[in-house]
Amino acid sequence: MNTEDRADFIQPEEIEKLLAKRGGTSSAKVSELLAKAKELRGLTMEDVASLMLVQDEDSLADIYSTAKAIKEEIYGSRLVFFAPLYISNRCANECTYCAFRATNTELTRRTLTQEEVAEETRILIQQGHKRVLLVAGEALPPQGFQYITDTISTIYETRVGPGEIRRVNVNLAPQNVERFKRLKDAGIGTFQLFQETYHRPTYSQVHLKGKKRDYDWRATAFDRAMEAGIDDVGMGVLFGLYDWRFEVLAMMQHIRHLEETFGVGPHTLSFPRIEPAVGSDIASRPPHEVSDADFIKMIAIMRLAVPYTGMIMSTREAAEVRRQTFAVGISQISAGSRTDPGGYKEGAGDPNGSQFQLGDHRTVEEVVTDVVTLGYTPSFCTACYRLGRTGQDFMDLAKPGEIKYHCQPNALSTFLEYLCDYAGPVAKSAGEKLISIELQQMDGQQTACTLPMLNQVRRGERDVFV
Ligand code: SAM
Ligand code: SF4
Numbered sequence: 001m002n003t004e005d006r007a008d009f010i011q012p013e014e015i016e017k018l019l020a021k022r023g024g025t026s027s028a029k030v031s032e033l034l035a036k037a038k039e040l041r042g043l044t045m046e047d048v049a050s051l052m053l054v055q056d057e058d059s060l061a062d063i064y065s066t067a068k069a070i071k072e073e074i075y076g077s078r079l080v081f082f083a084p085l086y087i088s089n090r091c092a093n094e095c096t097y098c099a100f101r102a103t104n105t106e107l108t109r110r111t112l113t114q115e116e117v118a119e120e121t122r123i124l125i126q127q128g129h130k131r132v133l134l135v136a137g138e139a140l141p142p143q144g145f146q147y148i149t150d151t152i153s154t155i156y157e158t159r160v161g162p163g164e165i166r167r168v169n170v171n172l173a174p175q176n177v178e179r180f181k182r183l184k185d186a187g188i189g190t191f192q193l194f195q196e197t198y199h200r201p202t203y204s205q206v207h208l209k210g211k212k213r214d215y216d217w218r219a220t221a222f223d224r225a226m227e228a229g230i231d232d233v234g235m236g237v238l239f240g241l242y243d244w245r246f247e248v249l250a251m252m253q254h255i256r257h258l259e260e261t262f263g264v265g266p267h268t269l270s271f272p273r274i275e276p277a278v279g280s281d282i283a284s285r286p287p288h289e290v291s292d293a294d295f296i297k298m299i300a301i302m303r304l305a306v307p308y309t310g311m312i313m314s315t316r317e318a319a320e321v322r323r324q325t326f327a328v329g330i331s332q333i334s335a336g337s338r339t340d341p342g343g344y345k346e347g348a349g350d351p352n353g354s355q356f357q358l359g360d361h362r363t364v365e366e367v368v369t370d371v372v373t374l375g376y377t378p379s380f381c382t383a384c385y386r387l388g389r390t391g392q393d394f395m396d397l398a399k400p401g402e403i404k405y406h407c408q409p410n411a412l413s414t415f416l417e418y419l420c421d422y423a424g425p426v427a428k429s430a431g432e433k434l435i436s437i438e439l440q441q442m443d444g445q446q447t448a449c450t451l452p453m454l455n456q457v458r459r460g461e462r463d464v465f466v
Helices: 012-020 027-038 045-052 057-075 114-127 146-157 177-185 200-206 215-219 221-227 244-262 292-305 319-326 364-373 391-397 407-421 425-440 444-458
Strands: 078-088 131-136 167-171 188-196 233-237 268-270 310-313 332-334 377-379
Touching (some): 012 045, 012 244, 027 057, 027 292, 045 292, 057 292, 078 114, 078 364, 078 407, 114 146, 131 146, 146 167, 146 177, 177 221, 188 215, 188 221, 215 221, 221 233, 233 244, 233 310, 292 310, 292 319, 310 319, 319 364, 364 377, 377 407, 377 425, 407 444, 425 444
Parallel strands (some): 078 131, 078 332, 131 167, 188 233, 233 268, 268 310, 310 332
């Protein structure tokens, strides 16, 4: 795809036609679609449109229980942990919903030095993290793009005792192919980018200045990333800007485009809802606010539609909503997050430096203890990416059966690392109990693979994975 290409794979007419269908979806149709989803081969746009129409409580309950079953079949009880690392809140764009927008005078601007990046990284390591999501506004310091690649190197090189960050994902502005290659060479995991809204008129209304005004440059970014050899890309929409039903179907078109062009869809999907942001009116009163009920429904439907795709829930949401989303398909979560550069060192998080308000203020350890109590296994695993299992290779591995002998043992060994090195007594006792329950539930082959790994970790070995 040429850089000047339009994102013609987003076809609003096709979406509008599907959305124009009124009335409900019969329970017989819902059952047929859920039976199809259970085959784990995904759903079409038409199927998704039908499920979005479901209103009756019984059918909704069936959708949720099927989403839960599919998540458990593919991911087991795992929830992968990560933390965002904001390195700069300077930005040349003017996105009306974001505190970092160029003309916002209420914000204290800051770009971290490499020493400050290392300091933030050390704090995240000491919280137990192994994955970070590097995030920045869209204005480079005088060193140019080198600043970004230097920062990635700094994060990977920073160590505290046995701890280190093993996977750096990024959420950055769209790049050209040459810069995507530099990001790949710097060792990024996933390139994450949210289209914000796929609805062109709304896109123009909320992006007032800068390169981000170019809808097509943004929507075609994954094509350039994949051309550059980055095959883990993370898709998302900023929910609240436009009708969520339109956005979900547009995401389905984007996914379809990547699958048809590159043979593999996105590695992850994110579901950010707009949160209040300093100096933004629209962020406090989103024009198309998504209710909690619709939010849960959309996540469950996407779990059915793209069963092998990682689905991410950030700390934008409050703890209770997060818990509900874990039950219907979320597989990765952030914890202990700050959205202001330097926020981990400064502690409370500077509201005048932050991108938006958080809904979940708990520490990593509190979130770990909570999810363990709910029966999930926190995972700090980064094995796939480091073994080159990305893109299609990852999707092949993600087939049920295979995952039992890789992901589940890796989840337990990295969780045990966390318990040994970073957990306090409460998390430790809850975690050890969970590990023994998980071991009891394993078949002989799984135990034979997992037990030696756990023993290695208990003896002090680190970074043990298969
Ligand atoms: N500046 C780059 C960009 O815009 O793509 C990357 C980083 S930007 C800080 C990351 C994401 O934050 C945006 O894509 C947007 O979806 C999200 N965001 C911005 N304002 C937000 C708000 N008020 N509430 C929730 N999420 C927000
Ligand atoms: Fe800048 Fe990204 Fe915020 Fe837009 S969303 S103002 S590009 S940081």
